[in-house]
Amino acid sequence: MLPEQLQRIIGYFIEEATEHIQIIEQGLQDLQNTVPATQRIHQLIRASHSIKGGAAMLGFSSIQRIAHRLEDYLKLLRECPIAIDSRLLSLLTQVFDILAALVYKVSKGFGLNSEDANQMLSLAEPVFDELDAYLRALIPTRLTVRASTDEHIHVFCGYCTSLGEFSSAIASRVGLLGGTITRHEQEDLGIRLCVDIYLPPYSRIENIRQAVELSGAIIGTVQTQRDFSLLATADYPVYQSAIERPPICTGCRYYYGRSDGGYQLNCTIHPRGPEEQERCRDREQE
Incomplete structure (x- = not known):
């Protein structure tokens, strides 16, 4: 690519990135009202995504990385019911300031040297670490508990606010009911937790729900079904064919x-x- 062509493309990137930086800055200044407004938070996510894509095309890996992380954080705010407090806003603003500073350096020199890029990344990494740790404490973990007995399968859906406390408490309370945890699976950042429990026959749904809620969960929905694979007995006959209409x-x-x-x-x-x-x-x- 000729230098003139490259400079022209970088100029386009700077122009668009500067507009996106302004959009993100305005959104962060009023973040409490931005997050609940679907179109506004989408606008911030798209702005971060556009900066990321343009930086990747031009080989500005430091800008690409920081814009990508900011995009992921904004998506979390959109998808999870997180209260915006001063610490969270401060950390997000620090990420934004580093991104804006890198875009500014590109605008001044129509490029970015590796020393400046590495220096800014070294400033960003501890902010990422602190922000990740704080989000783990703030994000309500989406929860699915599947409690199986010989008669029924109860599925409890909701969330817990403290993943560590819930994980230790649910094991203890399931043990008190005479049950065992057969699966305990979670995703990155503690966003989703799935727990499978096997309980003795005739365990009451009220007792199971109480054990889950006392472990620190908030239950939103409960679904119950019979486990027909275990119910083909004389006491619980399973009819596979339709009864003829009388x-x-x-x-x-x-x-x-x-x-x-x-x-x-x-x-x-x-x-x-x-x-x-x-x-x-x-x-x-x-």
């Missing part, structure tokens, strides 16, 4: 014909169809 049910608007709890549900009154000669209250209500 003649008395023909034309009844309350007849469902769907599976519910291991039975082929026929209506609201008689899950397995009315006995012969039995009067049907559903039919009487038509």
Whole structure:
């Protein structure tokens, strides 16, 4: 590439990057109101992404790295319910200031020497470390607890605010219920935690939920299903084929014909169809 062409491309990068820097700066100045506003936080993320892409094309790896990290932090703010406090804002502003300083150096010399780039990166790395550690403490960890017994599978979904405390507490409380943790998996930065628990037969859902919540979790949703693979016994028969519709049910608007709890549900009154000669209250209500 000819020097004139390269300088022209760098000039385009400087022009666009300067506009993006201004957008990010304005967003950070009012970050508490920027994060809840979907379009505004998207705008900051796109600005960081554009700087990252332009820097990568021109070989400005220091700018690319810092813009990439800033983009990731902004995505976390968009996706996780984090309270914006003065420390978090200060750390993000430090990252932004280093990025802006690098873009300014490029604008002054139409390039960036390795000494300046390495110096700025050395300033950025401890800020990244502190910011990562602080975000681990702030980000509510999305939580899924799958509690299985011989009869049911209960799935609790919610979040916990202290991953370390929850991890130690849930093991203790599951043990008190006579259960064991069979899987304990988490993602980077503690954003998501999945726990699989096996419990003794007939463990009550109220007791399981209490154990999860007392461990430090906030439960949002609970789903329960029968474990049909374990229920094919005399006490819990599993019907694989549909029960033939009783003649008395023909034309009844309350007849469902769907599976519910291991039975082929026929209506609201008689899950397995009315006995012969039995009067049907559903039919009487038509």
